[in-house]
Amino acid sequence: MISASKLLLALFIAKQAVGSAALFEDHQTVLNQCTGSAPEVQTYRERFIAEVFRPESTFQTYGNGIDIPSSFVKNSLMETAVTIVQDKLGLKDGDVSYTSGYSSETSDYAYLAQTHRNIPFVNAIANLVLKEGRIVSFGSSFVKTDSIASPHPSVRAEIAIRTAERAFNGVYNRHPTKIQYLVLPDSSVALVYVIQVQNDDIDLWQEVYVDAHTGEVHSATDFVSESGYEVVPVGRQSVLQGLLYQEDPEDKQSSPLGWHNDGKTSTSHDTSGNNVIAFINNQDKTTRESASGLQFKYIYDTTKDPKDAANPDAARVNAFYVINKIHDIAYRYGFTEKAFNFQSNNFGKGGAENDRVLMWVQNGNGKNNANFAAPPDGQSGTCKMFLWDLNKMPMRDGDLDNSVIIHEMTHGISNRMTGGGTGRCLQSVESKGLGEGWSDTMANWIEQNSTYTRDYTVGSYAMGNESGTRRFPYSTDPEINPLRFQHLNQVQAGGQHQAGQIWANILHNVYATLVKKHGFSSTAKTNPNGKEGNVLFLHLMLDALAIQPCYPRFVDARDAWIQADQNRYNGANKCLLWKAFVSRGLGMNAKGTPPYADGEDVPADCA
Ligand SMILES: *[C@@H]1O[C@H](CO)[C@@H](O)[C@H](O)[C@H]1NC(C)=O
Ligand SMILES: *[C@@H]1O[C@H](CO)[C@@H](O)[C@H](O)[C@H]1NC(C)=O
Numbered sequence: 001m002i003s004a005s006k007l008l009l010a011l012f013i014a015k016q017a018v019g020s021a022a023l024f025e026d027h028q029t030v031l032n033q034c035t036g037s038a039p040e041v042q043t044y045r046e047r048f049i050a051e052v053f054r055p056e057s058t059f060q061t062y063g064n065g066i067d068i069p070s071s072f073v074k075n076s077l078m079e080t081a082v083t084i085v086q087d088k089l090g091l092k093d094g095d096v097s098y099t100s101g102y103s104s105e106t107s108d109y110a111y112l113a114q115t116h117r118n119i120p121f122v123n124a125i126a127n128l129v130l131k132e133g134r135i136v137s138f139g140s141s142f143v144k145t146d147s148i149a150s151p152h153p154s155v156r157a158e159i160a161i162r163t164a165e166r167a168f169n170g171v172y173n174r175h176p177t178k179i180q181y182l183v184l185p186d187s188s189v190a191l192v193y194v195i196q197v198q199n200d201d202i203d204l205w206q207e208v209y210v211d212a213h214t215g216e217v218h219s220a221t222d223f224v225s226e227s228g229y230e231v232v233p234v235g236r237q238s239v240l241q242g243l244l245y246q247e248d249p250e251d252k253q254s255s256p257l258g259w260h261n262d263g264k265t266s267t268s269h270d271t272s273g274n275n276v277i278a279f280i281n282n283q284d285k286t287t288r289e290s291a292s293g294l295q296f297k298y299i300y301d302t303t304k305d306p307k308d309a310a311n312p313d314a315a316r317v318n319a320f321y322v323i324n325k326i327h328d329i330a331y332r333y334g335f336t337e338k339a340f341n342f343q344s345n346n347f348g349k350g351g352a353e354n355d356r357v358l359m360w361v362q363n364g365n366g367k368n369n370a371n372f373a374a375p376p377d378g379q380s381g382t383c384k385m386f387l388w389d390l391n392k393m394p395m396r397d398g399d400l401d402n403s404v405i406i407h408e409m410t411h412g413i414s415n416r417m418t419g420g421g422t423g424r425c426l427q428s429v430e431s432k433g434l435g436e437g438w439s440d441t442m443a444n445w446i447e448q449n450s451t452y453t454r455d456y457t458v459g460s461y462a463m464g465n466e467s468g469t470r471r472f473p474y475s476t477d478p479e480i481n482p483l484r485f486q487h488l489n490q491v492q493a494g495g496q497h498q499a500g501q502i503w504a505n506i507l508h509n510v511y512a513t514l515v516k517k518h519g520f521s522s523t524a525k526t527n528p529n530g531k532e533g534n535v536l537f538l539h540l541m542l543d544a545l546a547i548q549p550c551y552p553r554f555v556d557a558r559d560a561w562i563q564a565d566q567n568r569y570n571g572a573n574k575c576l577l578w579k580a581f582v583s584r585g586l587g588m589n590a591k592g593t594p595p596y597a598d599g600e601d602v603p604a605d606c607a
């Protein structure tokens with residue numbers, strides 16, 4: 001059985017570079033390339049409105065598949081699928097229509113709807129999967145009924161829209177209304193207007209079915225779907241710490257329609273959505289839900305090659321999950337539509353859209369690295385994740401190392417937020433180095449989990465070595481990490497990862513100082529309103545990106561932090577920040593251009 005709400009969602013299946021930064025220098029060569037809460041409004045829904053009726057459905061799987069007569073095989077998946085479904089259900093021509101479909105690595109998927117007088121049904125639908133010309137599964141909720149309403153509406157669309165708006169305390173969002181049939185619990189079939197209403201204040205986005213003859217509201221579909229993913233939860237670094245099934249991990253404040261719906265045409269049942277599409281080789285090769293209800297349960301087997309068994313699926317699911325999580329977290333801290341983020345649909349909130357992240361999992365163009373290309377706002381960021389064969393066999397997949405994914409995604413954030421969304425502003429070695437630093441810092445921030453700031457290594461799983469991909473762990477202890485500002489003098493051309501490690505270690509010290517002073521919030525990933533040090537830190541980091549100039553130097557980036565604190569906290573942390581910068585040589589009198597020199601001074605009022 002598949003739930004009707006998911007059947008309904010199946011109706012909407014749709015398939016769908018430049019500042020560039022690599023992730024890691026190879027170590028001996030050092031990681032381098034990365035080339036509100038809702039007001040209490042009681043809505044009509046809460047009082048009266050039923051969920052969409054789910055007609056009884058059948059679902060059958062056929063193992064190796066069952067043959068179809070050769071005469072059924074047509075030129076297109078559409079025609080073939082319509083012919084098969086007509087035959088299976090004994091329907092007349094015109095009683096079934098093709099909604100959508102596509103071919104993946106393994107199978108062809110078709111989604112169809114019961115139809116009367118060319119009007120498709122909302123909730124009487126079928127899905128068919130073919131593999132090598134054989135039927136491998138078939139599900140249907142088609143109904144037999146004599147009681148079908150006239151296809152000619154007797155209520156005007158404007159009236160129906162007003163009814164829908166009143167019913168949900170929302171506003172019609174101007175998505176074109178449609179006329180469809182809706183099967184009701186008594187098996188009669190109503191003609192309905194399909195109308196989307198929204199209310200941002202209460203996070204509402206409903207598709208409402210208003211009877212086109214009587215004007216009554218029958219039911220509605222909540223576009224916010226539930227979901228679950230078997231992944232390395234953010235907070236853990238890699239698959240070595242174990243997978244966990246995450247239910248509904250999406251943050252509705254950041255992704256109002258969840259992770260699988262762009263609010264335009266599609267609710268996906270695969271690793272694609274409004275913020276990212278995760279695929280291998282081409283965008284058709286996503287991973288489908290493993291069970292209806294947006295459940296993505298594929299277990300990564302570390303004893304097998306990344307390409308074997310369920311591993312490619314597990315990799316796509318983890319990559320999809322992590323990019324979405326970072327989207328949602330960064331959104332809370334200011335990487336929004338207006339701030340040039342990556343989304344297909346910006347929901348009218350500003351910025352350029354149609355630029356969700358293209359997450360190319362297990363990319364074969366490279367090894368032992370990853371990269372993220374960040375073109376201007378309005379064009380998709382593209383992340384390529386490679387396999388790693390440095391110290392361990394079987395090979396390791398960066399897609400199971402969250403620190404690598406987070407590092408990459410953060411290149412997207414820093415490239416977009418610096419200089420106004422052009423993707424052009426982190427190009428000098430020094431500013432690229434800062435970029436590497438923010439990227440490691442975000443991965444670090446995500447994994448810190450208490451008031452005790454732990455030393456941090458990045459990419460340990462991918463690298464196959466606990467020491468990870470950087471020369472030293474990030475640490476407040478100069479014995480463990482001796483890097484200071486003046487070490488920029490030792491960075492050679494192309495050495496942005498070396499420069500990045502200097503900046504990331506400075507920021508690690510800033511972080512530790514803020515957390516020591518203000519404590520640690522364990523809800524910082526979803527609540528940006530706390531007063532704790534880790535919350536402050538991420539606010540200041542993202543604010544500073546937007547403040548600093550194009551091609552920032554280290555001293556500019558530092559000044560942007562001080563200004564960010566002035567802007568957001570009235571300078572409450574000014575002296576604390578200066579002292580943290582000074583601890584690694586980036587005081588007021590540091591010499592910010594080559595030859596670089598440490599500085600120990602703080603402003604007079606901080607001395
Ligand atoms: C924090 O993370 C470390 C490393 O993963 C883990 O050992 C520790 O138990 C975690 N602490 C808390 C409070 O979750
Ligand atoms: C891990 O990397 C460190 C630093 O490069 C090196 O000293 C150590 O030998 C490596 N360990 C293993 C097990 O390869």
Ligand SMILES: [Ca+2]
Binds near residue numbers: 337341377
């Ligand atoms: Ca955008």
Ligand SMILES: [Zn+2]
Binds near residue numbers: 439
């Ligand atoms: Zn990088």
